[in-house]
Amino acid sequence: MKKIALCLLLPLFAQVLAAQEAEAYAGIESSPGLVLQATTSPAVKLIFNWNFTIPFLQGDSPFTQGNNIRITPGLEITPVNFNLTANAVWTPIAFAEIVASGMIGSGWSMEFFGSELHGIGLNLPGYDGNAVHDGSAFDGVFGEALFGAAIQGDVAAVFPGPWNHLVFRSFHGVSFAAYSRARSGQAWFFENDEGENRNGFSYRGNLLIGYQMPIFLNMVAVMAEAERFLTTMPGGSQWGDDMLRWTFSGVLSFAVAEGFEVALVTQFWTRRNFVPSVGTQPYLHFTNRTLDTSMSRLRRLEFYRLVLALTYRL
DSSP: OOOOSOTTHHHHHHHHHOOOOOOOOSSOEEEEEEEEEEETTTEEEEEEEEEEEEEOSOOSSTTTTTOEEEEEEEEEEETTEEEEEEEEEEEEETTEEEEEEEEEEEEOEEEETTEEEESEEEEEEOTTSBEEEEOOTTSSOEEEEEEEEEEEEEGGGTSOOTTOEEEEEEEEEEEEEEETTOOTTOEEEETTOOSOBOSEEEEEEEEEEEEEOSSSEEEEEEEEEEEEESSOOTTGGGTTTTSOEEEEEEEEEEEEETTEEEEEEEEEEEEEOBOOOTTTTTTBOGGGOOBOTTSSOSEEEEEEEEEEEEEEEO
16 A cells, blocks of 8 residues: 655645635745655655746636646655656636646665665565565666646635634545556555555545644644555455555644744554464465455554654745
8 A cells, every 4th residue: 555645745735724815926936845754654755845836827806816836846765765756736716726746766675673675676476475575776667647636625715814724625636657667467665665556547535624723733634545546456356456545644733933844643544354364464465365354344444653744945
């Protein structure tokens, strides 16, 4: 299961939740930003991005006077990955967005306190049925493209006031991801995830509800994210390849200083229940697992991780 949409966690929340009264743009605006993320997974990511806001098809009504296109190129570095990103968000009307993004990168493996971290590489079933990592540093390229749309709103747009910023955002889109070394039906790792990725299309969706406040604790939000493969592997229903994968997050954001924000994110995710396999269940390759249909539920909810994200905008 891929990580949730945390690549630009704080910039995303800043764009989504800062739904304040629209301003008329005199021209192109730009602002660089630096994000440091650390999790209990463990995982660390450093992100540098530069946001350009371009006025586009602006009108005189409250719904169109802030129309723009935001273009954000970025660079991401983790202990096992190096990625280039680009995001474009067109706001044709105040309550809607059209989103397109892309990423290209590669990675390597390293040992961390006795555990292997895999930035990239194939996830193959070994002779004993367990998972085997197949790959070396920069032996292939990962690429992903995403296209979708979002609707959003802010109560303060109807009832102005610094304490009236109850906001929401719902996004739905389709992504295509591929690893250059993977053949049809082969799974692969990226950013030390569980290695259940494959070349093909996926559905991505999320719903965010938050409340902004003009104090040190400037935002409280909850977020639900869903992901599902649209191109499933042969026999994938055996291990739940066609099931929705959910991640639920609670977010606290703090305005430490002008241009500097800190967010604490608590995440839970759904896990599939499999038929027990004596001795090998924790390590068995996922294509050799079988959903436990005897249980009342095929999935359970478990704690995933804590994320600490520090964002600095120049």
